[in-house]
Amino acid sequence: MTSAAGVVVVGGGQAGYSVVSALRGAGYDGPVTVFADERHLPYQRPPLSKQAHTEPDGTRVELVPESFYRERAIGLRLGERVTALDTAARTVVTGTGTRVPYDHLVLATGARNRRLPVPGAGLDGVHALRSLDDALAIGRALTTARDVVVVGGGFIGLELAQVAVAGGARVTVLELAGRLLSRAVSPQLQEHLRQRHEHSGVRILTGTGVRAVEGAGRVERVVTDRGVLPADLVVYGIGAAPRDELARDAGLAVDDGVIVDEHLRSVTDPRISAVGDCARHPHPHAAGLVRLESVQNATDQGALVGRRIAGSAAPYRSLPWFWSDQGAVKLQIAGLRTDTDEVRVVPGDSPDRLAAYAFRGDRLVAAETLNWPAEHLAARRLLERQVPVSAGDLTGSTLGALARARRGAGVRA
Amino acid sequence: MPIVIFQLPDGTERKVTAESGTALMQAAVSNGVDGIVAECGGNASCATCHVYVDEQHTALVGPPNGVEEEMLDFTAAERRATSRLSCQVRLSDALDGLVVHVPEEQV
Ligand SMILES: Cc1cc2nc3c(=O)[nH]c(=O)nc-3n(C[C@H](O)[C@H](O)[C@H](O)COP(=O)(O)OP(=O)(O)OC[C@H]3O[C@@H](n4cnc5c(N)ncnc54)[C@H](O)[C@@H]3O)c2cc1C
Ligand code: FES
Numbered sequence: 217m218t219s220a221a222g223v224v225v226v227g228g229g230q231a232g233y234s235v236v237s238a239l240r241g242a243g244y245d246g247p248v249t250v251f252a253d254e255r256h257l258p259y260q261r262p263p264l265s266k267q268a269h270t271e272p273d274g275t276r277v278e279l280v281p282e283s284f285y286r287e288r289a290i291g292l293r294l295g296e297r298v299t300a301l302d303t304a305a306r307t308v309v310t311g312t313g314t315r316v317p318y319d320h321l322v323l324a325t326g327a328r329n330r331r332l333p334v335p336g337a338g339l340d341g342v343h344a345l346r347s348l349d350d351a352l353a354i355g356r357a358l359t360t361a362r363d364v365v366v367v368g369g370g371f372i373g374l375e376l377a378q379v380a381v382a383g384g385a386r387v388t389v390l391e392l393a394g395r396l397l398s399r400a401v402s403p404q405l406q407e408h409l410r411q412r413h414e415h416s417g418v419r420i421l422t423g424t425g426v427r428a429v430e431g432a433g434r435v436e437r438v439v440t441d442r443g444v445l446p447a448d449l450v451v452y453g454i455g456a457a458p459r460d461e462l463a464r465d466a467g468l469a470v471d472d473g474v475i476v477d478e479h480l481r482s483v484t485d486p487r488i489s490a491v492g493d494c495a496r497h498p499h500p501h502a503a504g505l506v507r508l509e510s511v512q513n514a515t516d517q518g519a520l521v522g523r524r525i526a527g528s529a530a531p532y533r534s535l536p537w538f539w540s541d542q543g544a545v546k547l548q549i550a551g552l553r554t555d556t557d558e559v560r561v562v563p564g565d566s567p568d569r570l571a572a573y574a575f576r577g578d579r580l581v582a583a584e585t586l587n588w589p590a591e592h593l594a595a596r597r598l599l600e601r602q603v604p605v606s607a608g609d610l611t612g613s614t615l616g617a618l619a620r621a622r623r624g625a626g627v628r629a
Numbered sequence: 630m631p632i633v634i635f636q637l638p639d640g641t642e643r644k645v646t647a648e649s650g651t652a653l654m655q656a657a658v659s660n661g662v663d664g665i666v667a668e669c670g671g672n673a674s675c676a677t678c679h680v681y682v683d684e685q686h687t688a689l690v691g692p693p694n695g696v697e698e699e700m701l702d703f704t705a706a707e708r709r710a711t712s713r714l715s716c717q718v719r720l721s722d723a724l725d726g727l728v729v730h731v732p733e734e735q736v
Contacts (some may be wrong), residue, residue, distance in 0.1 A: 243665060262668050262669075262672075263668060264671065280658060280659065280661055281659050281660075283661075284661045288661075422633065456682070511669070511670075512667060512668065515668055516736075518647065525704065539669060539672065539674045539675075548674060589673060589674060589676075589696055589700050590699030590700050590702060590703060591698070592674075592704035593676055593700055593702075593704075594702075594703050596703070597703050616699075616702070616703075619702075619703060620702060623702075627645075
């Protein structure tokens with residue numbers, strides 16, 4: 217199992233951490249090196265948009281402490297960026313010109329935010345939110361901000377809007393599309409979520425584009441196609457693009473993400489794998505290739521590649537799931553809700569709970585739930601085990617009840 | 630600084646020093662205790678931080694809270710009377726010497 221050059225991982229985020237943790241967990245004893253261009257220990261991104269962060273040391277978002285890597289002989293090269301791949305020589309080249317050889321290379325480079333394509337986007341007080349450093353800058357700004365404009369009604373923008381409104385700021389969310397979360401959740405939930413946000417004091421302007429950000433050095437106002445809004449803090453979350461340029465420059469197949477097979481190997485070079493936000497992969501629950509941005513996807517894909525390099529052969533089949541905490545609303549999604557034919561919305565067992573069940577044909581393929589973690593987990597158990605659930609099965613019932621009944625009948629659901 | 634003992638499915642144990650006020654899950658993750666996955670980072674969203682509290686300590690640790698109670702019905706390993714989600718257990722000096730058992734599977 218041991219070989220001279222070992223494993224090199226490019227990217228020290230959720231997926232990169234998962235690769236090395238699984239490698240050592242599965243007994244791989246060759247050299248393991250992680251290049252991570254941020255200065256921080258690998259950390260979780262979800263808390264960045266769900267709380268205000270002001271203290272670099274008080275944030276406690278790191279996945280595991282430094283000792284974890286040391287005890288497992290994992291070479292963590294913080295602040296070092298890989299700038300090129302030489303696939304013929306099987307080496308990576310870093311920003312300092314160092315060349316490091318590999319037997320297996322794993323790309324876990326994540327995604328980067330799309331820039332706000334308007335004049336004034338570079339003014340002080342205009343922030344994207346992806347990294348811990350972004351979150352610290354926003355957290356500091358939030359301590360004094362009175363008028364916050366969030367550009368983009370996606371998960372990150374809506375979460376941050378709730379953080380800002382809880383801190384006492386006036387908050388407006390601008391969304392170009394006619395609805396919030398327009399591609400991410402079922403239409404029925406979009407309207408429901410909008411009401412919840414408005415009820416908590418966030419102003420939502422859909423169908424509204426940004427034309428410019430203005431101010432003398434610092435942001436003072438946002439010009440939209442429906443008027444001008446005062447602003448002393450602008451946070452934008454208008455989507456992300458995979459960091460696949462290393463792969464593209466090295467001649468690997470890339471199409472909005474590094475294209476990999478069901479074992480998450482590059483279809484061009486089997487010694488190279490890609491995992492997490494930067495990977496476009498086949499999935500048994502999807503018709504074509506998909507690229508997902510979620511903790512589940514990064515964790516499970518990283519673990520699969522770590523175990524594969526250590527000797528196991530299973531293809532990637534993990535059920536996608538996701539969560540987003542927007543103030544008092546905990547949204548969870550189990551399964552892939554693309555290409556669904558019908559969505560049925562069912563009230564939960566308490567007023568703040570709701571489920572939307574999505575069907576392809578007559579078969580449940582995804583469940584979106586609000587404030588109902590047990591129903592979410594039941595959905596995952598049933599979908600993971602490929603238990604067929606029809607719309608009829610859910611008439612007057614819940615996934616929780618179905619899963620409990622299966623378990624009660626001696627079949628572990 | 631309570632000490633917590635994690636008994637692993639392979640029969641070995643890990644003794645870790647934790648910080649009062651932090652979650653039991655955090656003590657496991659910070660010390661790289663295998664088998665506590667904690668995918669959602671302590672958000673009561675994933676149920677991959679499931680543990681069995683040793684019987685001698687169940688009363689001291691207390692019962693699961695409302696949401697946790699429902700989630701425990703759908704953990705990967707079987708639910709027992711002693712099941713808790715470790716991200717929902719807050720450590721204190723009173724829990725010094727706590728023994729918990731890590732289940733076979735979390736996902
Ligand atoms: C604010 C925010 C909130 C989120 N909330 C949720 C949530 O609630 N639930 C959920 O499921 N998902 C959430 N996500 C998505 C989730 O965090 C990502 O899908 C996940 O982090 C992807 O992991 P990754 O390892 O692929 O990429 P990342 O975690 O982004 O890590 C990639 C790392 O690689 C580094 N890197 C890139 N190129 C190089 C190079 N050439 N050399 C060296 N290093 C390099 C990058 O700097 C980065 O540190 C959120 C994301 C953000 C930004
Ligand atoms: S860590 Fe996810 S539920 Fe405990």
